[in-house]
Amino acid sequence: MTKDYCINAKRLWHTLEVFSTFGGTENGGVTRLALSDEDRQGRDKIIQWAKEDGFGCEVDELGNMFICRPGKNPNLAPVLTGSHGDSQPLGGNYDGIYGVLAGLEVLRTLNDHGVQTERDLILVNWTNEEGARFAPAMLASGVWSGAIEKEYALSRSDTNGVTVDQALKAIGYKGKFPSKARPLHACYELHIEQGPILEQESIDIGVVHHAMGQNWYELRIQGFAAHAGTTPMNLRLDALCGFAQFTLAVERIGHRFAPDGRATIGMVQVTPNSRNVVPGEVLCSVELRHPENSALDEMHALLEAAVKALTDRYLKSDLKRLSHYPPVVFDQACVQRIEGAIAERGYTQRPMVSGAGHDACYVQRVAPTAMIFIPCVKGISHNEEEKIYPKWAENGANVLFSTLLKAANEK
């Protein structure tokens, strides 16, 4: 019974604490941007730990790191787990790195108990998941999965004009292995939820069966800037009032597709943005998310209707779709192994949709994949205040352990 083996919760928490020093900030968070020196320190530490446990590490052309614990049968496709070690600027201590270090803890626990799996178990640390230093996000798992061109990825540059290729070489993580998917039996990414649902519902573990599709837009609303004192209400073309009407319409779209739909305006820019001038122009972002493509299409249609309604106010508007990521359906067999492992452990669980993008979303394109979520306090993430409790970290790692062992022992 795999449930008899438990990961070493103290050891796991210690590795998390050690890791939080790489790029640690005054307020207890981290700034560990992809391929920065802080990222290098973290990578070096992972290799050191792997070595101490007897594991080697392969680094590919994109700096993705693969640590292998060999199974009995090298002819069977391996099982992969892991996440990313980079962070947002002023980010938290768990986003990404928790999945890497919990994976390491699984390998160590297998060592502790002398367990030999049928299949190789591979721990991965993906490069530049956050997209904070180099856009787009999930860059290197994207290359590895064939979704993003390698040359394109290597040529992405940060705000100082440093390319991914240069940054990889600068920190010594431009590996020689091709960044290309190999056949895998299963892949699991363990991650903090980054949302409030699990904590709010007091659920131990989320089983992620879908990741949301996303449409990103930019909308420009054009009115006419005018003196706020001399321009009567009926002669105004107030872009901000139009924007307000539009914002409430977008909110309604989100509610209409609850609980899985999301509709968000996060960025707003008002022109001329002066106290006594009727706003002449508003530029804003819009983001729609839903796990089903057909629903996302319906949301898109409602968004277009909300834009069109601005003509009732004689406002001009220009809606541009900036990007479209289709929804991801994770692998059913992968999901079932997680559900089984949670049940054996006696934890509470619920099926979940990932609202955020993850490396696993790209990996699912080339290998059977699923994700495991643990709660995080108040859903706060991408923030120095990001927080999890040691018990949550332990639960998630135990589920990962049982799930990986199950998959790795399938013949």
Next chain:
Amino acid sequence: MTKDYCINAKRLWHTLEVFSTFGGTENGGVTRLALSDEDRQGRDKIIQWAKEDGFGCEVDELGNMFICRPGKNPNLAPVLTGSHGDSQPLGGNYDGIYGVLAGLEVLRTLNDHGVQTERDLILVNWTNEEGARFAPAMLASGVWSGAIEKEYALSRSDTNGVTVDQALKAIGYKGKFPSKARPLHACYELHIEQGPILEQESIDIGVVHHAMGQNWYELRIQGFAAHAGTTPMNLRLDALCGFAQFTLAVERIGHRFAPDGRATIGMVQVTPNSRNVVPGEVLCSVELRHPENSALDEMHALLEAAVKALTDRYLKSDLKRLSHYPPVVFDQACVQRIEGAIAERGYTQRPMVSGAGHDACYVQRVAPTAMIFIPCVKGISHNEEEKIYPKWAENGANVLFSTLLKAANEK
């Protein structure tokens, strides 16, 4: 019949064109900030023109300039006219200076025809009306009228830390005369409307009987910033959606008090203002205007109700009133002289409320005052595109001529 005398429209337009070179911008506007070297050039030119026409100029401690055309009887209270020569940054060629130069044109026309009035006629050029370089606006007419302390006004500083007192001395316009109202028979300020009403209704002249009272506010709406992908709609505290609801409520307040009421949100600041983060906070300005104090109070009460409604969304909010300017009721006799002059000239007219603040609003506190508006194209002002037609300039100056002559001949 005074209507037989007409101002010299070509000469007036020429002075406007000459003046637009002082601080003239590439796009045909002006940047002639108060007490700048560009302002000094304009002031020097006014004194030169006055001298050529045989008039002297007194400058007071605040740099206000008074050009006197003596009447027959020095014991009678004079009649005052004028406006301001400073501009907004990238402002227009007519805001303020039109009233000064039309006043000069009236004096010249009286000279042309050898008319001697009963009372002295005084042309004024007020300092720092715009408030663009030194806050608050209408600073020097405020001192002259006793509404603002002289020491306070002189100590106001620009963004470089230069005080009004220093700037006055630097351009040689720190006069020796006390800045203090003297008894006046009547005062008139001719100005462009800075709004769209006259042009839209094809009316030649606006007779301004009121200026609006104003309340300025700042509102902070506090929600909770959250990941736009992982936070379900029902668990959001979206400060921007609350702001949108509030914005439409403010717009309704304005419409409810139409045609004279104004309700405007001009300035908005969203935090963190990131595409995929639910906004946690919105800071905005609110401005309410109405010519009647009781109505302004009602609007204020409705505003507070709109703020209170944000609690339905579990949002916190903090409304601060930054300032309150009471409405101004102009002098009935002054208004009637304008109406009579327009009727004699055969122009079309309508009574108007000034939505903007003007030097005349302060002068009314100490002397019988009224204002004359001419149209401006599309109501555009505080903008390089500000535009009037020579005919409009001519009409306004003719009305000013007849009005002033009427007042100055009253015994």
